[in-house]
Every structure is written in C-alpha cells, then in structure tokens.
Amino acid sequence: MNLIIVESPTKARTLTRFLGTKFMVEATMGHIMDLPKSKIGVDIENNFKPEYVVMEGKEKVIKEIKKLSEKVDKVFLATDPDREGEAISSHVKDVLQSNNKLKRIVFHEITKEAVDEAIKNPRDIDVNLVDAQIGRRVLDRLVGYKLSPLLWRKVRRGLSAGRVQTVTVRLIVEREREILAFKTDEYWEIFATVKQLNSSAVNSKFIVQLIKIGDQKAEIKDQKTAETVTNELKTASYAVLDVKKREVRKNPYPPFTTSTMTQAGVRIFGWSAKKTMMIAQRLYEGGLITYHRTDSTNIAAVAIQNTREFIGKNYGNNYLPPTPRFYKTKSKVAQEAHEAVRPTKLDTIFNFHRKAGYSFSISNEVESSAKKLYELIWKRFVACQMAAAVYDETTIDVTAEQVNSLTVKLFNRYLLRASGQIMKFDGWRKLYQTEIETEIEKLPEVQKDEQLTLIKVDPQQKFTQPPARYNEASLIKTLEKLGIGRPSTYAPTINTIQIRNYVEKEDRAFKPTNIGLAVNDFLIANFPDLFEYKFTAHMEDNLDKIANGEIKWTDVILEFWNPFSGKLASVQDNAARVKIETEKLGKACPECNEARLAGDESRQGELVIRTGRFGKFISCSRFPDCKYTEKLVEKTGIVCPVCKQGDVIIKKSKKGRKFYGCSRYPECKFASWQKPNKGDIKTDNIS
Ligand SMILES: [Zn+2]
Ligand SMILES: [Zn+2]
Known part of the structure; x- marks a missing residue:
C-alpha cells in the first residue's frame, strides 16, 4: 500500500477514481505550516531565519498523515507544481521527520497517464523552489509587519499594506489623476456616402472617410472649418483614384496562460479574476484541464499530435496547417508549470456532463460556469492549432475636386478612403468566434477612374477621450507587461486591494478611494524607490531566480531590507500625519446643530462621507470631537x-x-x- 498526499480533497477524489486499491490519498487542506499569527516570526538579526509553525486547526490532519504514513510502503508528495505546492510538500516532509519512504512527484494534469508517469519518475524536494516560497513569504511579512504600524500612526488605525498591492493601487491612482488632468479636444471626422454612377447593383453604395486635404492630413479642429469643407465636398465631383486588394491572413491566438485566461474571463463572461481562477481550479482538480497557474504557452508534443489528428478528422484537412504551431515562451521559473492551460482530453467537450463518476460542483451556478470556462479553454486550445483565417482586404481611394470649364481648380483636392474586409476562409475562426472583431461592410467592385455620385456628406463632431480606468482585464495585462504579476498573484492581489477598501469598482472599472489615495501618496512620498514599478518587477524576478537556483533567498531579502529599514525610522519620526480627504454632503451635523441651538457656538460640524474598513459611512466633520455617524x-x-x-x-x-x-x-x-x-x-x- 502507498500513500499519496495532495492539498485539496477534490484533487484527492479525482486521484482515487483512477489509482486503484494500491493507493490511499490524503489531503492537507492547503498549507499546514506558516509564519506565526501572533508575532513577526522572522529573526532579522539572525539572517532572517523564519519560524514556520503548524497552523491552527491543522494538528488533526497532520496526525492522520503521520498515522497513515507508518502503515505504507511509500509516501508520494503530490502537491501542485509550483513554489507554494513545493513548500507544502516540504512541510509535510518536516512533520513526518524525513523518513526515506518519502518521494516528491509532480504532474501538470490530474490524469491517469500523467500520474502514472510521475510515479515512475519521483524526485526529492526541490530546495530552490521551497527557498523561493520562503523568500516571498519573509519579504511580504517584513513589509506588512513594518508598514502597518507606520500607517496606523500616520494615516489611520487598522490599515495594512503589501508590496505588490501597493504598486497595483499606484497604477489605479495614477490613471485616475491622468483622467482628471485630461483636457478634452474637439475634432471632426467627415464621411461621404457615394454611389457608382453606372451600376444597378444593390450594394453600389459605400461610405468613404476624408483623410487628406491637398497634401495635408485632414485634421479638422472646429465647426467653422468643418462647415467649409463640407460645403466644398457637397459640390465636388467624385472619382475612384485607386483600388488596392490584398489577402490578409490572421493567425489564431496562443493557448491560454493564467493572465490571458483571466482577461478573457473578464471580457467574455464579466467574471472577476478570482472567479475565473476558482472555476479553473475546479476544472484542474477534476482532471479536465492542465494546471491553471502558468505563464507558459508551450504545449506538450503529444497534445499537439492529438489535436492535429482531431482537427483533421472533425474539421477536414484544409483546417489543418501543414506544420504544428509552436508558441514558444519560457516560463519564468523552469521548475514550475511548463505548459499552457489546455484541456487534458479533447473528446470531453461532447460528453461533459456524462463523464462517469464526475462531479466537481456544489451548485448549478458553479456547474454552468465550469462548463462555460471549460468550453472556452477547449476552443481556444484547439483553435491555436488550426489554419489561419483568410480575408480579402480592399482599400478604395476616392478623390473629390471641382474644376470649372477652364480647368481651373476651384478648391483643394480632397482624398477620401474606404476599407473593407471579407472573410473568405474562416480557419480557426470556425471554432473561436467569441472575440470576433466587427467586420466592415462589403465594398462594391469599382474600377480605377470610375466616376461616382455623391449621396450625402456627413460631418461628425468628436472629442478626444481620456484614457480609460483599469478594469480587471486591463489591470492584469498591465501587471504582466510591467513584470509585476505572476500566475499565482494576479487574482489575490486584485481581491486584496478591494477588500482593504483602497480601490472600488464603478461600472466594472477601478477607481481609488480616499483611503487608497492617502495611503498611496504617503507610501510613494516616503519610500519612492521601493514602490517603483521597476524595482517591484526586479524583486519578482529575484524570487524567480531563487527558484531557478541562481541566487540565495537571504540576498534577495537584504536587497529590499537595507534601504527599507534605513528609511523606516526616519519616516516614523519625521513624516507628517496624512489627512484622508472626505466628501462633503452640504448638510449640518444634526448633533452639532442641536448643541449650537442650545448655545454651544463651537459646534459647527457638517456631514461628510468617510471610507472605513467596512465601507463608506456618514460622519461629522469634527470627528473625533463629535462622534455622530449614520449609515450611508x-x-x-x-x-x-x-x-x-x-x-x-x-x-x-x-x-x-x-x-x-x-x-x-x-x-x-x-x-x-x-x-x-x-x-x-x-x-x-x-x-
Ligand atoms: Zn457633529
Ligand atoms: Zn424591495
């Protein structure tokens, strides 16, 4: 008999389904050891030695694992293939006091083939990966433990801050200020509807947009100019200057990574990153998809082979490109997930609900969400091995000018343009239409020098727009681009800054709260270097380098700790207390009002909206002297x-x-x- 240890009961159930009677599977229910709750648990004087202790409530499961491990021949540590998973395995090893039955196995999908293969190739605990987890945990603990009391003294009691969260809030704050500072400009776009002179075809009409006046780019900034141009265009003669046709091939998107999958979840389903990751976790633990925390777009050779066969058989050989498509990106951490998020088997989409013994959902809502996400992952993956979609792109350039009988030009020559695209072969679009771009109307067949008649001129007033607020998708995209996010951190970071009330959502987009603004400005003013985007990216890279065995975790901590601790004391002593902006309601505080009527002229409080730890509420501007509050x-x-x-x-x-x-x-x-x-x-x- 052998024992397999995993972190989740769902994963345990999936393994039990195909491992047979020679294996028992036990779940740790997440981490079993962590830094203590009651104190910092990091010995700063002693090379940052961490004190990992058994987590509250985990004594029972540890006892159970110990008991079982004594009865078996081998113990396989089969936690997830990343630094958190490696740390859990390492902690299990610690509590079992490293007996030699212990082996670490790693698989990226919970299928019989992958697990059998892993059991045939066990290894030891990867000390570098474990060190990366320690480095991350200690770094974040130091920042949290040292910044919180500072924020309590300088901003408000009960606040806390984290390293990656702080720069994420910073992005949202800076975007908000860009929007506030944005000066909108007027501009005009002028369209003309023209028609072929000698055609009876139904679609002989098309719309062209003004792009050039004489030799200059058409830039119209005010109504007066727009009117002049419109009037001239109304009396001009139109002719086709040029027709260009070319074939455009559009290749499929790469298969999903954590980042692109969560972005698609926001755009297509309107889900938070947290929800997409929660559903993806169920699919992974149910054995339906590969590990969902990954930054790689690589695909296993055998999966490519199976997919190509599947495409040829189900869609025909014209949907199959001559050679497989490779999406080469290297994982930041060589020891972590090597593959994109993809379905483990291609046939499951057709019998999703009938999969024998399969149940991973506690509610219909989760069940239907799981089905939706699975189908999206499936389509995105199969599409990534399909042939390109082919379009005919047509560009028609039209001139508008007016010439009198003496061939004297009366005004500038105008150049107008229409572009159209027609799909002539759908390729991968057959499968993945979810994010299809709007296609422009079909353009008629016209000849060079052909005369056209004007139907109408349509001047449109427009205004330049400020940059958009971040939503979850654009925030994740930016975090990835700046090198700040990692597959395991996007969703938790975005969740934490909302729970702490540093940012809030308005119509699905983020804006900072007054607390968020106050904390951001305080931290950026006092620790400008440490909360730079570049420095944060550099620290994340360093954590990856620990995992790759390139640097020592204590060196990474030192690089942060030395400048940070140097600043802490002086900020503690010298930084001014920050005032959190409040929003005035324009009403007197009822308690102050009563006191004033009774003769106390000092009671001049008015009602303001404050953001507390539990959201917004109304209070008196004279707080803490006046304690009046009401629900907002x-x-x-x-x-x-x-x-x-x-x-x-x-x-x-x-x-x-x-x-x-x-x-x-x-x-x-x-x-x-x-x-x-x-x-x-x-x-x-x-x-
Ligand atoms: Zn008051
Ligand atoms: Zn009601």
Missing part, C-alpha cells in the same frame, strides 16, 4: 424589482463584497450581486 445609503435610482416600493441600494456583504439590496430590508429580502435591470426579479443568496 447609496442609491442606484432603480426601483426594487421585488417589492416595487423600495429603492435598490448598494450594500456590502460580510466578506466586503458589493451587492445590491432593497432599502426596505428586512421587510423586503431582495438581494443581487449584479445591478438589476428594470424588470429583473432574480434574488441571490448573500451571506
């Missing part, structure tokens, strides 16, 4: 869809997540995660 009701302007009397208001769940409820609660129980549309009557279960 954020109205949405929508009438409650259930009782049709109350207002739909914004509330926060116990876990800090925003939801929509009825102002007549508890009389009316309406609650929904999504902003209701008028006429909706869905009620969510919110705890």
Whole structure:
C-alpha cells in the first residue's frame, strides 16, 4: 500500500477514481505550516531565519498523515507544481521527520497517464523552489509587519499594506489623476456616402472617410472649418483614384496562460479574476484541464499530435496547417508549470456532463460556469492549432475636386478612403468566434477612374477621450507587461486591494478611494524607490531566480531590507500625519446643530462621507470631537424589482463584497450581486 498526499480533497477524489486499491490519498487542506499569527516570526538579526509553525486547526490532519504514513510502503508528495505546492510538500516532509519512504512527484494534469508517469519518475524536494516560497513569504511579512504600524500612526488605525498591492493601487491612482488632468479636444471626422454612377447593383453604395486635404492630413479642429469643407465636398465631383486588394491572413491566438485566461474571463463572461481562477481550479482538480497557474504557452508534443489528428478528422484537412504551431515562451521559473492551460482530453467537450463518476460542483451556478470556462479553454486550445483565417482586404481611394470649364481648380483636392474586409476562409475562426472583431461592410467592385455620385456628406463632431480606468482585464495585462504579476498573484492581489477598501469598482472599472489615495501618496512620498514599478518587477524576478537556483533567498531579502529599514525610522519620526480627504454632503451635523441651538457656538460640524474598513459611512466633520455617524445609503435610482416600493441600494456583504439590496430590508429580502435591470426579479443568496 502507498500513500499519496495532495492539498485539496477534490484533487484527492479525482486521484482515487483512477489509482486503484494500491493507493490511499490524503489531503492537507492547503498549507499546514506558516509564519506565526501572533508575532513577526522572522529573526532579522539572525539572517532572517523564519519560524514556520503548524497552523491552527491543522494538528488533526497532520496526525492522520503521520498515522497513515507508518502503515505504507511509500509516501508520494503530490502537491501542485509550483513554489507554494513545493513548500507544502516540504512541510509535510518536516512533520513526518524525513523518513526515506518519502518521494516528491509532480504532474501538470490530474490524469491517469500523467500520474502514472510521475510515479515512475519521483524526485526529492526541490530546495530552490521551497527557498523561493520562503523568500516571498519573509519579504511580504517584513513589509506588512513594518508598514502597518507606520500607517496606523500616520494615516489611520487598522490599515495594512503589501508590496505588490501597493504598486497595483499606484497604477489605479495614477490613471485616475491622468483622467482628471485630461483636457478634452474637439475634432471632426467627415464621411461621404457615394454611389457608382453606372451600376444597378444593390450594394453600389459605400461610405468613404476624408483623410487628406491637398497634401495635408485632414485634421479638422472646429465647426467653422468643418462647415467649409463640407460645403466644398457637397459640390465636388467624385472619382475612384485607386483600388488596392490584398489577402490578409490572421493567425489564431496562443493557448491560454493564467493572465490571458483571466482577461478573457473578464471580457467574455464579466467574471472577476478570482472567479475565473476558482472555476479553473475546479476544472484542474477534476482532471479536465492542465494546471491553471502558468505563464507558459508551450504545449506538450503529444497534445499537439492529438489535436492535429482531431482537427483533421472533425474539421477536414484544409483546417489543418501543414506544420504544428509552436508558441514558444519560457516560463519564468523552469521548475514550475511548463505548459499552457489546455484541456487534458479533447473528446470531453461532447460528453461533459456524462463523464462517469464526475462531479466537481456544489451548485448549478458553479456547474454552468465550469462548463462555460471549460468550453472556452477547449476552443481556444484547439483553435491555436488550426489554419489561419483568410480575408480579402480592399482599400478604395476616392478623390473629390471641382474644376470649372477652364480647368481651373476651384478648391483643394480632397482624398477620401474606404476599407473593407471579407472573410473568405474562416480557419480557426470556425471554432473561436467569441472575440470576433466587427467586420466592415462589403465594398462594391469599382474600377480605377470610375466616376461616382455623391449621396450625402456627413460631418461628425468628436472629442478626444481620456484614457480609460483599469478594469480587471486591463489591470492584469498591465501587471504582466510591467513584470509585476505572476500566475499565482494576479487574482489575490486584485481581491486584496478591494477588500482593504483602497480601490472600488464603478461600472466594472477601478477607481481609488480616499483611503487608497492617502495611503498611496504617503507610501510613494516616503519610500519612492521601493514602490517603483521597476524595482517591484526586479524583486519578482529575484524570487524567480531563487527558484531557478541562481541566487540565495537571504540576498534577495537584504536587497529590499537595507534601504527599507534605513528609511523606516526616519519616516516614523519625521513624516507628517496624512489627512484622508472626505466628501462633503452640504448638510449640518444634526448633533452639532442641536448643541449650537442650545448655545454651544463651537459646534459647527457638517456631514461628510468617510471610507472605513467596512465601507463608506456618514460622519461629522469634527470627528473625533463629535462622534455622530449614520449609515450611508447609496442609491442606484432603480426601483426594487421585488417589492416595487423600495429603492435598490448598494450594500456590502460580510466578506466586503458589493451587492445590491432593497432599502426596505428586512421587510423586503431582495438581494443581487449584479445591478438589476428594470424588470429583473432574480434574488441571490448573500451571506
Ligand atoms: Zn457633529
Ligand atoms: Zn424591495
């Protein structure tokens, strides 16, 4: 008998399904050891020696593992293939006091073939990967433990800050200020609808856009110029100057990584990164997809081979490119996941629900989300090995000019252009249409020098737009581009900065709260170098280098700790206390008002909105001298869809997540995660 140790019960169940009777599988339920809760647990004087202790509530599972391990021939440590997984295995080894039955096995998909292969090739614990986890844990512990008391003294009690979270909030703050500083400019775009002179075809009409006036690029900044140009265009003669045709081939997207998968989850399903990762974890633990925390787009050779056969058989050979497509990216950490996120088997899409003995979901909502995400991963992956989509692209250049009988030009020659694209072979688009770009209307067949008639001129006033606020997708994309995010950190980072009330979502996009602004400005002003994007990226690289065995974890800590601790004391002593901006409501504080009427002229408080640890509330501007507070009701302007009397208001769940409820609660129980549309009557279960 052998024992396999994993971190999750779902993963354990999947393994039990195909491993047979020679194996017992036991789950640790996540980490079993961590730094202590009650103290810093890092001996700074002694080379940052960490003190890992058994986590609260884990004594029972450790006892069970110990008991089982004594009865078996071999113990396989089969936690996830990354630094956190390696650390869990290492901690299990520590509590079992390294008996020689112990072996580490690693697989990137929970399938019989992959696990059998892993059992045939066991290895020892990878000390470098474990060190990378220690380095990350100690670094974040030092930052958290040292910054929090500072923030309590200088900004507000109860605050905390992290290394990667701080730069993520910084991105959102800087974007907000860019938007506020943005000066919008007027500009005009002028379109003309023209028609072939001698054609009876239905689609002989097409729209051209003004691109040049004389030899100059058409840049029209005001209404007066737009009117002059429009008037001249109305009296001009139109002719085709040139027709260009070319074939455009569009290759498929690479298969998903954690970053691109979570971005697609936001764009296509409107899911948070946290939700996409939660669903992906279930699919991985159920054996349906490869490991979902990965920065690699590599694909196993055998998977490519199977996919090519599948495409040829199911879609035909014209959908199969002559050679396989390789998406070469190197994982940052050689020892971690080597592959893109892909389905483990291609046939499962067709019998997803009938998969024997398969159950990974506790609710219909999760079940249907899992199916949606699985199908997306499946399509994206199969499409990545399919033939290119082929388009005919046509560009028609049209001139507009006016010449009198003496062939004297009366005004500038205008150049206008139409571009169109027609798909002539769908290729991978047959499968992956989810993010299809809008296609421009088909253009008629026209000849060079052909005369055209004008139908109408359409001048359109436009305004330059400020950059958009980050949503979860663009934030993850930016974090990846700057080298700040890692597959294991995107979702937790984005979640944490919301729970801490440093940023909030408005129409799915992030804006900083007043606390977020205050903490950001304080940290950036006092630790400018440490919360630079480049330095944060450099530290993340260093953690990867520890995993690759290139540097020592203590050196990485020192590189941060020396400048950080040097600054800490002087900031503690010298930095000014920060005031958190409040929003005035324009009403007097009722308590102050009463006191003033009773003769106390010092009571001049007015009501302001503050952001506390549990969200926004109304209080007196004279706080802490006046303690008046009231609940802030954020109205949405929508009438409650259930009782049709109350207002739909914004509330926060116990876990800090925003939801929509009825102002007549508890009389009316309406609650929904999504902003209701008028006429909706869905009620969510919110705890
Ligand atoms: Zn007051
Ligand atoms: Zn109601």
